[in-house]
Amino acid sequence: MATNLVRRTTKILVLNPNSSKSMTHGLEQGIRTMELSQSTEVHTYTAPGQSPGSINNGNDIFKSSTVVHMNLEETGLLKQYDAVLVACFSEHPLVPMLAEKEGEFGGLAVTGIFESSILACLSFLRQGSKWGIVTTGKYWEDHLTRGVNNFLGTQRDHPNTKFAGVETTGLNAGDFHGGVDPEIVRRKLKEATGRLLEKGDVQCVVMGCAGMAGLEEIIRSVAVEKYGPAKAKELLVVDGVRAGIGLLEQMVRNKRAFQRTP
Known part of the structure; x- marks a missing residue:
């Protein structure tokens, strides 16, 4: 018997590019208080241990982007999500790097908290x-x-x-x-x-x-x-995290509404 999809969930990944689990936990506490659509799921990611524990300068930005990008490539994690929020308040290279993969991940919406x-x-x-x-x-x-x-x-x-x-x-x-x-x-x-x-x-x-x-x-x-x-x-x-999640919710809806379908 065939089934039909009648409601689609929006899955957002909040990506912490440093390796501090306590910082990710702090993000999660704020996210839990947000009023979101019942069809929106928010997941968090903490960078592997090779990434800096705190991003304080240009070297940390570069190191974190390299470590996280490699990890995402190896795991294919982004294939599970509709949108990703880079949770580092900077001109972080991961934002344009992941945005370039939009087609690869089926229209992935990407932004940063900055x-x-x-x-x-x-x-x-x-x-x-x-x-x-x-x-x-x-x-x-x-x-x-x-x-x-x-x-x-x-x-x-x-x-x-x-x-x-x-x-x-x-x-x-x-x-x-x-x-x-x-x-x-x-x-x-x-x-x-x-x-x-x-x-x-x-x-x-x-x-x-x-x-x-x-x-x-x-x-x-x-x-x-x-x-x-x-x-x-x-x-x-x-x-920025709350602002980013709200924006990504709307970006995902707009992409579905305005992109050309096959």
Whole structure:
């Protein structure tokens, strides 16, 4: 007797390109609180042990992309999924590398938490307001500023007027998961957020590290101090993982709706 497929599940893989299982666990906690379609499944992946435990500079980015790409090639894991989210807040090479394999995996939708955070902020901004990024170490100031310009097609000497810039805490990704005293994390995150909010009418603050998931209230507390309670309620704190999953859900639906069928 023949059967017919009447409902198709969307399977999303959230890919942590570093080898920290505790960071993946932190991502999972945030994902569990999301309101998603009942037909959407979200799975997580932690990079093999050869990948850095924390991605803090260009060498770590390169190493993680090499290790993960090789592992995905060897396992064929992506054949099981409709979409993949690269959960490293950077211009991570895995995003274009995996996007090039779209045809190989039957229309795989690919984005990163960096790219999806930018798109989320741009969709929220009112006239005259800005968005900015709070992240980890000094390295990321130039890397992320350049990445924003590349993504938006702007130049450093002609910057996007909606972008308030990047402020750093001086920490690394692992510090947000037990690497240092939580009070130090709180203080440094508040200081970086304060510097960003002083740059004008900042409506959106992006948490520029997957390890920051769950720290939104620290950022909001600074907005209360800088802007007052009423205006602080309008501040949007963007978690790139949540933004990315929401975007991928829509990307998968749009691909199915708009791609030419055989």
